Amino acid sequence: MALGDAILACLTEHPMTGYELAKTFDSSIGFFWKTDHQQIYRELSRLRDRGYIQGREVVQTGKPNKLVYTLTPEGRAAFRSWAARPSTPASVKDDLLVRLYALGAADIAPIRADLMARLEHHRDRAERYDRILKKHYADGSVAPADMGKLLNLRLGLRHERMVAEWCEEAITALSAISNSGSVRPLDPPSRETAG
Amino acid sequence: MALGDAILACLTEHPMTGYELAKTFDSSIGFFWKTDHQQIYRELSRLRDRGYIQGREVVQTGKPNKLVYTLTPEGRAAFRSWAARPSTPASVKDDLLVRLYALGAADIAPIRADLMARLEHHRDRAERYDRILKKHYADGSVAPADMGKLLNLRLGLRHERMVAEWCEEAITALSAISNSGSVRPLDPPSRETAG
């Protein structure tokens, strides 16, 4: 029930609607836990049935009414006890690395194109994290409750930078294969590959 | 059907039994795609039904007979066409980061313990990758077909090192919170945290 716990984690901050949760999962917390709004609404019903959250309808004009969900004491306790349990090791699932694993039985060109798309993606992410870090955590003091978010951001930033760098190398390496049959050991990244 | 494709990727190298595949998924390819033997056997049946692989029973004495699966031409083509499609962005799901996200509503001690376990895990992994790199890819020439595995290893090594370093920082930061109420901005990692 990890999605449920991720939702509870969001609601520890302040009450939210499913729509707001969906937006949160599309930005901050979504960087390490992906879902869509359908799954969120489904999970919200379940959490409500278990008494972990409470819905309160807010009438709106011009927009559909919304359901603001608040954490109950039981919900807060449930999150706390979940958080105290050892975490399950992060699951990694990356299509692209599977393709690279069997590179000998695949076509190079589409994989190289894939890598170039990834490079852009990771660069964007890195910039985004950097901006958030500079804006919200401008290297002063950090409230203890926000320390985790800061740590997450730092991990994210380093991860994106590292992967982007790797993408550059990988693109160079694949170009070497498709251009000539023979392959030199990897050169340091040339920094001009994607221009 | 991504697990199926990962299995096909393994079988492009040489025929294998479900048991051998399970071991492979527990080591090399499992570093970026996790499963267990149950899922592998189930997927093997499906791949066989679709004609992508062919099973051949090998009678053994003292052990249960085994089923060696070979890629059919159709299977090889299926893998190739899958590999040519753009990859779906890697899904990230990490419990620990969810816990950190809502650190203010959780107990610090078990999370710090978790981080210490992770630190050890990532250090082990880094060492393991390093050993494989030095053993199999001792910086000479690389066959084009093996380039992908080399790239994967390099990514893995950097990833493990980076995360291990981050774990050290995170442990230091959490100790600062639980020891005193106030929190300084993160110090550069001390490199002496873990003995």
Added chain:
DNA sequence: GACGCATATGCGTCAATGTGCATATGGGGT
């Protein structure tokens, strides 16, 4: 006026995954 977009909530279906359990045998430790 038709169309897309943002707001806001949800259902239904099928594929993929995770978890527990079952079965069969031989070898090594206690």
Added chain:
DNA sequence: ACCCCATATGCACATTGACGCATATGCGTC
């Protein structure tokens, strides 16, 4: 004798996930 481990295969059930679709309204734009 008993138990655990390695070898080797697999079923059944439950949860999660992906994807399409539905509904309702107001605003801007073509």
